[in-house]
Amino acid sequence: MDNRPIGVMDSGLGGLSVIRIFREQMPNESIVFVGDQGHFPYGTRTQENVCQLALNIGKYLMTHDIKMMVIACNTATAASLPILQKELPIPVIGVIKPGAEAALEQPKHDRIGVTATEGTIKAGAYPKTIHELNPNVPVIPKAAQPMVSVVEHNEVGTPKAQEVVNEELSIFKDKQVDVLVLGCTHFPFLSKEISNLLPGVKLVDPALETVKTAKKMLADSDQLTGNDQPGEMKLYSTGNFKDLQTGAEKWLPGDHFTCEHVDIPED
Template sequence: MDSGIGGLSIVRVLMQELPHESIIFVGDQQHFPYGTRTTENIRELALKISQYLVAQNVKLLVIACNTATAAALPILQAQLPIPVIGVIEPGARAAIEVAQTSRIGVIATDSTIRSQAYAQALHRLVPETNVVSQATQPLVSVVEHGLTGTFQAQQMVNNALAIFKEQPVSALILGCTHFPFLEYEIHHCLGKEVVLIDPAEETVKTVHSRLAQTDQLADQSDPQSTFYSTGDQLELLAGVNRWVNPQAKYQCAHLNL
């Protein structure tokens, strides 16, 4: 589940690393963006989507949204009868492995930065970690509306990341699942020497581990993937065809929740 189409950055890694698994994706585009909503509202929305997915007999839920992870992960883990995995702890672990005690940057939505979820996770792992956090909410819409690769996208990235020119970092956590789709623009702004941390890979490793522990890894030869949007399913379909697998064609449907 995600607040929009950013969670497709998790889906594409899931499909690469766990190719036999069937996936149901819900992008809550009707209520996009989550990053400017209250914590209580985000929890309500996340619980509603999660309950729908549980009713579809899923065996594990990935909150493919940093904002929803920060706001709702403990509640969903307590209330749902299936394992629930977020993206913040895996992202923090991956950053520490790369940067260790060097200065680590975090870019995320307003809500995620306010929660200090990444800073807290990093400090739990290595208390002396120097963290530079920056809310970059406008970049979410750049991806959501298919503007990646444009001059406008580069200008918005340059403006949003100006703080890292003044406070250089060795690694930058892409603390919103939309942001991996801006990797080119971010590298162009900060240079290739800054390691970009996409929590997706570490999150999928966690998924694999949880399923293996309970002997639930699938061996399907023809897995089925279904994509739902609570808003504009054509916009979701464009994102799926562009970022998940350009060689395949998927169906996207509207979901009323």
């Protein structure tokens, strides 16, 4: 057993959608989370810049003696996963491969849609990964950067949220996809609005498969915690930590956590 915490990072509040699944599936594990709101958004930055930001956060998380790092950000996964796996002395997993596998495991997946940030779509990460697993499935990608801001500005559930979703994802009504991968960890918080627009389309949240992957890796190496109490949760923001605290209170109701600001350099 290993009682050290799991480190999780994201460009902002979206990583809370992954932590939410961790708390459901592995409630006794302690978590240290960094939301990089000070450098938000990642989706419009260069791959090199995002990679450096993710590496700096990984090094910071190592100061908390973490046993595993989860890149709970599709843009950062696409830009930095191999580098972090090479540079850090712990297992590092991302959200893209688990999301791709989950899409292909759906009973009907003749046409797969992917919505994500501009950075993830430009990197071609999901079509590439899906086609490595099954080259015969058409993949329709669509960047939806404005949907990230809806979540960051706590506008989920408002008429504006539905308007933005309708505008950004209308292509999938025309293309008639069977499955839509929510290729940004902010987007599961907009599942209701997306389903309103695309009834009958199966939404895939990569967070579910990512947590399943993390749990299996820790179990296989006998590194699951031995604690039988809820794990500690420490949240850090490189921006205004009050925004992260508000998001955590909304999306992680009933959980106990601490929330602070942290300075992590850009280069």
